[in-house]
Amino acid sequence: MVETKKVMWMIKKDLLVLWRHKPRLFSIFLFPILMIALFGYGMGGSIENIPIVVVKQTDGQVTDATLNAIKNSSLYDVKDIIGDPQRGREMVESGQVKAAIILPSDYEDLSSSNSKSVVVYVDSSDQMATSVLVPATQALFSQISAQIGMEKLEALQSQSSSLQVQSQGVQASSGLSGINFQNIMNSINFQINKIYGDIKYIDFLVPAILAMTVMMGAMMSMGESLAGERERGELARLFMTPTSVATVVGGKIISRLIIQTSTAMVLLAAAIILFDITISGSMLLTILLLILTALCFVGFGIMVSARVSTQEDYVQMVMPFSMPMMFISGVFYPLETMPWIFQKLAYIAPLTYANNALRGVMLQGAGIGDIWIDVAVLLGFTLLFFAMGVTRFNRDI
Numbered sequence: 001m002v003e004t005k006k007v008m009w010m011i012k013k014d015l016l017v018l019w020r021h022k023p024r025l026f027s028i029f030l031f032p033i034l035m036i037a038l039f040g041y042g043m044g045g046s047i048e049n050i051p052i053v054v055v056k057q058t059d060g061q062v063t064d065a066t067l068n069a070i071k072n073s074s075l076y077d078v079k080d081i082i083g084d085p086q087r088g089r090e091m092v093e094s095g096q097v098k099a100a101i102i103l104p105s106d107y108e109d110l111s112s113s114n115s116k117s118v119v120v121y122v123d124s125s126d127q128m129a130t131s132v133l134v135p136a137t138q139a140l141f142s143q144i145s146a147q148i149g150m151e152k153l154e155a156l157q158s159q160s161s162s163l164q165v166q167s168q169g170v171q172a173s174s175g176l177s178g179i180n181f182q183n184i185m186n187s188i189n190f191q192i193n194k195i196y197g198d199i200k201y202i203d204f205l206v207p208a209i210l211a212m213t214v215m216m217g218a219m220m221s222m223g224e225s226l227a228g229e230r231e232r233g234e235l236a237r238l239f240m241t242p243t244s245v246a247t248v249v250g251g252k253i254i255s256r257l258i259i260q261t262s263t264a265m266v267l268l269a270a271a272i273i274l275f276d277i278t279i280s281g282s283m284l285l286t287i288l289l290l291i292l293t294a295l296c297f298v299g300f301g302i303m304v305s306a307r308v309s310t311q312e313d314y315v316q317m318v319m320p321f322s323m324p325m326m327f328i329s330g331v332f333y334p335l336e337t338m339p340w341i342f343q344k345l346a347y348i349a350p351l352t353y354a355n356n357a358l359r360g361v362m363l364q365g366a367g368i369g370d371i372w373i374d375v376a377v378l379l380g381f382t383l384l385f386f387a388m389g390v391t392r393f394n395r396d397i
Contacts, residue, residue, distance in 0.1 A: 098123045203278075210358060328349060
């Protein structure tokens, strides 16, 4: 038989315990709000403000109308308008923009019946942005092509009317009969150059999944390794022996680093075998990046577990950081789908830099010189986390 008073006492006791653990209480209410916001703005949003550069090699009404159409579209964020096609391609290759739209030198020539070749260089390593950018840009230039074709037809009709007046329709009829109307309407030949070739979504996903797996494994395992052992009294017994904090922390770091790096290597091997993933860059550099990522998030785990007394407290404090980081760091969908505030927050998340570095090596064939900024930021986070974790480590909790 259920004793009502004792049940009420147990409920009161649990609520009091929760009230006394403010980090846990704060996390319980903050975490659901963060998750619904990230799901709603991320998966429910549309890709906008993709950074591009436009290369124009002539001036005139058609060029101006095209630039206005591009600028008025929310899909594009025009970073610059330049005149050198090679420079435009280099900006895509260096990661400054996602695409370069090259308008040809004869773009303003309406008298020619030949199609004008508009070339678009696309950073195909960002598979999701490319899948939106290519058809939208093609549709835009199809509309522009139709408009140019209509202007040409109007000009020909006007010319034909003049000829009809002069020769009572004889020459006009012979002049229009030789015109290829299909060529007139298809005034623009649209060409897509995917700089890194055709990349499948699984190719785009795997580098970020590797980084995310390392992050979650490192952070969650540190909760059991330090907070859990502290809660069970194992750390207290260990510190009764002549063992320093540095020895304990160092041992935990090395063991977790080995485990998480091994897990990432198994996942990488499975992706290669099952999905035929190819690594364009150095395999050694990929492994070193995985080790650095594991080290960074092991440090984060030590920093959080340094001051908590129970494993439950640790999990409640870590979840508001780890789960949102998965969504704002571009693991599953581009940052462009997020509101600007989340896009800014992405650049203070270590996982963003791990994703960028791994995708650069695995998809683009980048070397250390190409990703040194991401590596430097990851190293900075790692040093910060370890410094805060070791200096704040409380062996007496």
